[in-house]
Amino acid sequence: MSSAEQRAPLNRDAVVNAGIRLADSHGVDALTMRNLADGLGFKVMALYNHVANKQQLLGLMLDVVAEEIDDPPDDMAPLAAIRSLAISMRTTLTEHPWVPDLWLQHMPGPARTANMERLLRLFDESGLSPVLAHHGFHAVTNHVIGYTIQDVGMTAMATSADPDDPMALAYEFLANTPAEVYPHTVAHLHQHLNEDVPSSYELVLDFILDGLVRLNTSTT
């Protein structure tokens, strides 16, 4: 009986994937080494045979997520492909709300480096001047991360304040900020609560891309 119950030994991929699932489902705060080990049916110290420490584990998790980002088709025009890639990145990052924060605090692994390479190559092929291509890379990267981090951070705050009713936080904020003192802020928040405004993600992305092209053609 005892020999029949041999589990398969742990391995790095299993640990990393379990980490991603745990962070996705219960938030990054629930990702403790003990918790993770429990979920896998092992004890804490078993994990350390497969990852050096938590920091490394997080880095590996990030790189797995980076692999999930869809590539634009090869035959797409560079600027359209940039646009498409930016949207894919946002999609993937939004599916793993714990990622955007950590993204900026870890060195890129192979998959994320490949992702940067792709975006940089597209800019190189876009016809923009080298300096504008350089700035474009940063502008788009910043746009993707910034917008996503903000979205995700907001909803994380709301659900951590009251998991049952994410709206509760907004109403509590409204109760504490008088409309006579902060009329525009209150109005803005109401726009979010009542009418639902579409995301300006793609709109602003296009402002950036159009701005790059426009400046490029006007100085060439």
Added chain:
Amino acid sequence: MSSAEQRAPLNRDAVVNAGIRLADSHGVDALTMRNLADGLGFKVMALYNHVANKQQLLGLMLDVVAEEIDDPPDDMAPLAAIRSLAISMRTTLTEHPWVPDLWLQHMPGPARTANMERLLRLFDESGLSPVLAHHGFHAVTNHVIGYTIQDVGMTAMATSADPDDPMALAYEFLANTPAEVYPHTVAHLHQHLNEDVPSSYELVLDFILDGLVRLNTSTT
């Protein structure tokens, strides 16, 4: 002797300001309650007579930083004032590298709410349509936070890897990413290390503002 050494009692402002100084000088990781108490010449639990918990302390610290943001002059044209405010925000946030991350994870206090109000009012007075003003607010906020968080995160990573030589991290990264596989990434990094490219912060900010104005006039 003992009665002559009476210290002034602690108060909330002292705690909050000491927290800011500590986070500024030694990083947010060094901001532990014990550390903070030590710096003030008190013991840990004394702090809890003045702040409810660490979370609240961080929130108070953030709002003090929000107060530091310079307002644009009242007579400045709305769009110019928005631009000016965005630059002031970046300046202040950069002076407190621990802020951008936390900024998105805490509800705004009074000062930050006032800051939002200001930006929203400027957009309201800008002549943009209400929906574009709404999007403009998010676009600019995102730009400010995103760009700053990225700057600050990078340098934080570099200095935490090797406080003596922040460049070391870049060279280590280069050593691990072959130029044959990642030519554009390597070239991009070299642009940062050799030529020093000016920040694209204002350039992209203008892309956004110009994009808003252009779209507004073309659909009005």
Added chain:
DNA sequence: CTTGACGACGTACGTTGTACGTCTCAATAT
């Protein structure tokens, strides 16, 4: 002179990451 409030602090607890050493077992070498 008493009383009551307030602020500082000692003690203690639960939670976290992880260093270190031990034990088991299968694969390999003799």
Added chain:
DNA sequence: ATATTGAGACGTACAACGTACGTCGTCAAG
């Protein structure tokens, strides 16, 4: 067949953290 080795799971233990609780001294109001 026996001895050796190495990998992997795990128990124990520790330091650092946030913070709950209770105690004590001091000072102002009754």
